[in-house]
Amino acid sequence: xxxxxxxxxxxxxxxxxxxxxxxxxxxxxxxxxxxxxxxxxxxxxxxxxxxxxxxxxxxxxxxxxxxxxxxxxxxxxxxxxxxxxxxxxxxxxxxxxxxxxxxxxxxxxxxxxxxxxxxxxxxxxxxxxxxxxxxxxxxxxxxxxxxxxxxxxxxxxxxxxxxxxxxxxxxxxxxxxxxxxxxxxxxxxxxxxxxxxxxxxxxxxxxxxxxxxxxxxxxxxxxxxxxxxxxxxxxxxxxxxxxxxxxxx
Numbered sequence: 461x462x463x464x465x466x467x468x469x470x471x472x473x474x475x476x477x478x479x480x481x482x483x484x485x486x487x488x489x490x491x492x493x494x495x496x497x498x499x500x501x502x503x504x505x506x507x508x509x510x511x512x513x514x515x516x517x518x519x520x521x522x523x524x525x526x527x528x529x530x531x532x533x534x535x536x537x538x539x540x541x542x543x544x545x546x547x548x549x550x551x552x553x554x555x556x557x558x559x560x561x562x563x564x565x566x567x568x569x570x571x572x573x574x575x576x577x578x579x580x581x582x583x584x585x586x587x588x589x590x591x592x593x594x595x596x597x598x599x600x601x602x603x604x605x606x607x608x609x610x611x612x613x614x615x616x617x618x619x620x621x622x623x624x625x626x627x628x629x630x631x632x633x634x635x636x637x638x639x640x641x642x643x644x645x646x647x648x649x650x651x652x653x654x655x656x657x658x659x660x661x662x663x664x665x666x667x668x669x670x671x672x673x674x675x676x677x678x679x680x681x682x683x684x685x686x687x688x689x690x691x692x693x694x695x696x697x698x699x700x701x702x703x704x705x706x707x708x709x
Contacts, residue, residue: 469518493674539626551605562622594618610641
């Protein structure tokens with residue numbers, strides 16, 4: 461059974477059809493990418509998957525359940541997590557406190573100021589492991605708003621991982637970063653997919669990142685699927701080159 465199925469989904473804003481009859485199947489453990497020019501409908505697809513927009517037509521299945529009409533928070537409870545183009549963290553809090561909030565929410569502790577010793581120990585252990593995973597140990601006590609964009613993004617991704625998702629949607633995770641930050645975030649994404657078999661869908665404009673990470677790529681243009689295939693197939697597709705990659709003749 462496929463983990464995620466998008467079945468002939470469309471979405472209209474008034475007369476504008478932002479997503480037009482898009483279908484996609486994502487298997488457990490897969491790292492899928494969605495690319496396309498600005499305005500192609502990529503983020504709208506993410507909003508449909510995560511429940512921020514209802515589809516005008518079509519349906520969405522997650523883990524075998526029809527989630528087409530399900531609210532975003534219920535999809536999160538089922539195992540969906542998402543990051544956004546603009547990093548969503550608590551900038552006035554430390555890295556450790558940001559991660560702790562996510563861990564306590566996942567544990568059902570509701571940010572209680574008083575925890576039993578066993579619960580506190582369990583939370584601390586989990587927070588330590590996640591900070592180590594994100595390469596954030598040296599910055600654990602620093603306020604997130606003071607960190608580089610790359611470390612802020614890593615904090616956001618680790619907060620998403622604290623929710624123990626079955627699928628993670630990453631919307632332009634390396635946007636605005638320099639080469640070293642891009643490399644570090646790319647390595648974190650690769651590690652999560654490889655070592656934890658975490659299913660991911662990635663929107664990204666940096667083709668270096670896409671072709672290094674993605675196992676399959678879907679190309680959107682004007683809300684429709686232009687092409688779908690392996691990185692090699694997409695790189696060789698003349699319609700993709702002409703519409704997006706700039707190599708068409």
